[in-house]
Amino acid sequence: MSRHQDIWRAIDRLAERHGLTPSGLARKAGLDPTTFNKSKRITRDERARWPSTESIEKILDATGATWGEFVSFMNEGTFKNIPLIGFAQAGAAGFFDDAGYPAGAGWEDIPFPDIGDPHAYALEISGDSMEPVYRDGDVVIVCPQAPLRRGDRVIVKTREGEIMAKILKRKTSNKYELRSLNPEHPDRWLTTEEVEWVARILWATQ
Structure with a gap:
């Protein structure tokens, strides 16, 4: 599984940990609710789209999660x-x-x-x-x-x-x-x- 998928999986797991959908997590962090939608994860020409550093920082701040916790949600990665x-x-x-x-x-x-x-x-x-x-x-x-x-x-x-x-x-x-x-x-x-x-x-x- 690619690193790109690992990161998005970690976002989904962070949302689940806090009883939220990805859209709910984005909203909680003050982001556009569509920021983490499935449609935003691949570009129109089928290239992987990465979440921004700023958006990750905002969801960590909003949930009180640490970087270590976020990385732990990517445990299928290498x-x-x-x-x-x-x-x-x-x-x-x-x-x-x-x-x-x-x-x-x-x-x-x-x-x-x-x-x-x-x-x-x-x-x-x-x-x-x-x-x-x-x-x-x-x-x-x-x-x-x-x-x-x-x-x-x-x-x-x-x-x-x-x-x-x-x-x-x-x-x-x-x-x-x-x-x-x-x-x-x-x-x-x-x-x-x-x-x-x-x-x-x-x-x-x-």
Whole structure:
């Protein structure tokens, strides 16, 4: 069974645990009631559609469930070790190849459900530039192979070595428009020449 099905099964089980339908769970979390409908799980061209990180965070907050409990609902899935990279390391040369995939060795590995991306990794947040969404010590799971969509939370690395977590506001052929998570930090507009890679944040363990 694919990882995609594991995640949706976990959402269904979380709803059942609280005596709710998937629509009821979405409503409880302040989401559109159709967010978790069966019809929303596959695109019109038969591609797997993943629930957003934000929607998962909202249903966990609404039900008081922990990340560990959510993962336990995916127990038919498989786990693998993925590298855990510190935020300072992420900005250093040599930790990623040109495609944004982890390169080299020397980091800690942590177990995480297999999401089908062999290049997935965990990134430990440091500092306050991503508050209140991500705080110092939080870990985000980054999926370099996941397609990017408007509104996704992403990790961006510039060619100068700067690492930042932003919301992808818009991408054109020559520019990235990025919204800051922390209102005290400015939004950014970067040309494609300034950006080394952009990767989607798939999960956050907080």
